[in-house]
Amino acid sequence: MPDAVRLQGTLVVVVGPSGAGKDSVIGYARERLATRSDILFVRRIITREATADAEDHDSLSDVAFAEAQREGRFAVSWQANGLSYALPRSVMDHVGRGDTAIANGSRGAIEDIRAAFANVIVVGLTARPEILAARLSARGRETAEEIGRRVERGLKLGAYGQDITIDNSAELQTAGEALISIITGRLSLAS
Numbered sequence: 001m002p003d004a005v006r007l008q009g010t011l012v013v014v015v016g017p018s019g020a021g022k023d024s025v026i027g028y029a030r031e032r033l034a035t036r037s038d039i040l041f042v043r044r045i046i047t048r049e050a051t052a053d054a055e056d057h058d059s060l061s062d063v064a065f066a067e068a069q070r071e072g073r074f075a076v077s078w079q080a081n082g083l084s085y086a087l088p089r090s091v092m093d094h095v096g097r098g099d100t101a102i103a104n105g106s107r108g109a110i111e112d113i114r115a116a117f118a119n120v121i122v123v124g125l126t127a128r129p130e131i132l133a134a135r136l137s138a139r140g141r142e143t144a145e146e147i148g149r150r151v152e153r154g155l156k157l158g159a160y161g162q163d164i165t166i167d168n169s170a171e172l173q174t175a176g177e178a179l180i181s182i183i184t185g186r187l188s189l190a191s
Helices: 022-032 062-070 090-096 107-116 129-139 144-157 172-183
Strands: 010-015 039-041 074-080 083-088 100-104 120-126 164-167
Touching: 010 022, 010 090, 010 107, 010 172, 022 039, 022 100, 022 172, 062 074, 062 083, 074 090, 074 107, 083 090, 090 100, 100 172, 107 120, 120 172, 129 144, 164 172
Parallel strands: 010 100, 010 120, 039 100, 120 164
Antiparallel strands: 074 083
């Protein structure tokens, strides 16, 4: 990971438990802000194959990820859920111009992200436990027992390191518009 860089723009990092709808809410905001060249929606790099039912990301093998990390091609990287994740170094250029970037992050990586970027807003996305469980069940990738453990783990982590929380238990538009307000600076962190 590079030394902390004092950048003029802002990195908005969306975090939350599995099933909170991070990809959906980010996708909603991306679609609504598509014409804004000053706003970058970051494609994460993950050591997982790209599939239709998962986040749109760039895939690297474990070996290629380790090599890219050694070569300094990441702004920040972390481990979670048995995978390696990273934000590409190009995000620093965008934020360095005074612009805004939005990334799907991880609660366990908040400290590293804050160390790499001077201006970070951490948006915690959440939903009621029964909604988290229903969304995870609809994916069909885990057993009921595994889903229960994921929901419990998500609740234990809570709002660690978050600047603002958005409840995504209702309509997608509600949470999506709240994220847009944060991205565009219309919603203060005191809200």
